Amino acid sequence: MSLYKSYGGNKRHEIIYKGISIAFLLLFAVATLFPIYFMIISSFGDPIEAGAVNYSLIPTKFTLDSFKFFFNYSEYSVRWLLNSLLIASVATVSNVVFAGMAGYAFSKIKFPGRKWLFFLLLIAMMIPYQVVQVPLYILIVNIFNLSNTYASLMLPTLCGVYNIFLAKQFMSTLPTEVIECAKIEGCNQFQIFTKIIVPLSKTVLAVMAIMTFMENWNTFFWPFLVTKTMDMQTIQVGLKNFRFANTTYFSPMMAGATISAIPMFILFFSLQKYFLQGVTVGAVKG
Secondary structure, eight states: OHHHHHHHHHHHHHHHHHHHHHHHHHHHHHHHHHHHHHHHHHHTSOGGGTTOSOOOSSOSOOOSHHHHHHHHHOTTHHHHHHHHHHHHHHHHHHIIIIIHHHHHHHHHOOOTTHHHHHHHHHHHHHSOGGGGHHHHHIIIIIISOOTTSHHHHHGGGSSOHHHHHHHHHHHTTSOHHHHHHHHHTTOOHHHHIIIIIHHHTHHHHHHHHHHHHHHHHHOOHHHHHHOOSGGGOOHHHHGGGGBOSSOBOHHHHHHHHHHHHHHHHHHHHHSHHHHHHHTTTTOSOO
16 A cells, blocks of 8 residues: 555656646747747738837738838848858858868878867867957958958858867767778778768768858858948848838848748758757767
8 A cells, every 4th residue: 555655656746747847848948939939920010110119929910011121122132142042051061071071080090290289179169259250350351351252251161160070079980990991992081081981971961061051041240240231241131231220120120030040940840850960979989
């Protein structure tokens, strides 16, 4: 009888614990999804009510006028989207290629100073991004005179230290015997990388591509610093043109934000398995 009471008590505690956990997760999910809900609902508002002080959380009117206003507001509205797509795509390809090669070199090629160089890269990864903004701005704008160009937007994103670290940690787990067999067959380092390492590292390369594309698509601060004209702005920077000193085109701005978020939604839901793998891919022992 006492055993039954003990079991019943434990089961009751388990139900209470699960109930509290579910309630906490639901609260966290609502807090996370609410900004997205507010953005989408606001994008269907009337552009005439752009300067209204009170915002409604429940839609009272559904109209596509704000989306039309977004594209008609500036001749560069589509250009902003294309600029973001170009910059994010170039950064994604370059990071997959260069960070993948660097990760292979650090993990499988023995050269003098390899550990110290990788240690310096790890130190650089610990420095906050905002700290290097001033010297990077001086270097790009004042020394190289690349202000308001695609080069100024792309050069700082060509190869990320975190991607090198991610590639190195994953490729360190690949069997060295396969590489030795390839060397015996007469393959050089480039052939080993392209024909052996890349096929075995598709998972980590896909994760690198997804994370890099998302980061560069959503970035705001650096494009805001180095662009001067509207035709060179990205979509994230272009949205600030809907805000003025006395009023804000709120619904059209939310419509533009919704349009800019669509590629991220598509990317996540179509490749979410790679996101889940990316949580643990860098946790393996190198």
